[in-house]
Amino acid sequence: MDAETKGLLEEDGLIVAVQVLTEAVRSLGYEWLLNKAKSWLSPSFCQADRKTDIAVASQVESYSVDFGWGRPKKVEMTSIDKTGAFSLWDSRKGDGGFEVNVVLKKHEMEAFASLFVEGLRSINSVSKL
Structure with missing residues (x-):
């Protein structure tokens, strides 16, 4: 799914963003993403x-x-x-x-930032398909 800026700015923009993010996560595989996130974040998080x-x-x-x-x-x-x-x-x-x-705590923020960047990269690669 390609999320053009226009679609994100309309009334249902949040829904469009969630759909794009969901598709990007599905393309990576939930298990891979969960295992990656759990290995980076503290147990309390x-x-x-x-x-x-x-x-x-x-x-x-x-x-x-x-x-x-x-x-x-x-x-x-x-x-x-x-x-x-x-x-x-x-x-x-x-x-x-x-x-x-x-x-977030510093180590959690570093993990979050890394996951966020990976997510943006995967969305970018999905939108180019």
């Missing part, structure tokens, strides 16, 4: 009862808000370091992109 929250502000143009002292240069959800949530925001560039924020 992979607990079965661990809850993950995702905070999305899809209808709020956070970088367009002006409370009288100008538009913000950076928007962050400060609670994610305590809750373990991921947050998604519109891009500060105003180009229709988005920012992903996540807080």
Whole structure:
């Protein structure tokens, strides 16, 4: 599945992104991905009862808000370091992109970053098919 930027920016953009990511993961094989992730992440990160929250502000143009002292240069959800949530925001560039924020321990962040880059590469290779 090819996820053109236009499709990601429409009302169902999150659904399109999830479908593309799901297809990319399936192409790698779930077992391979799970084994790879488990070998990189700490046992506490992979607990079965661990809850993950995702905070999305899809209808709020956070970088367009002006409370009288100008538009913000950076928007962050400060609670994610305590809750373990991921947050998604519109891009500060105003180009229709988005920012992903996540807080992890250093070794978990390194593993997450590596998995994230691998995922982007696999999506790129799937979209070229």
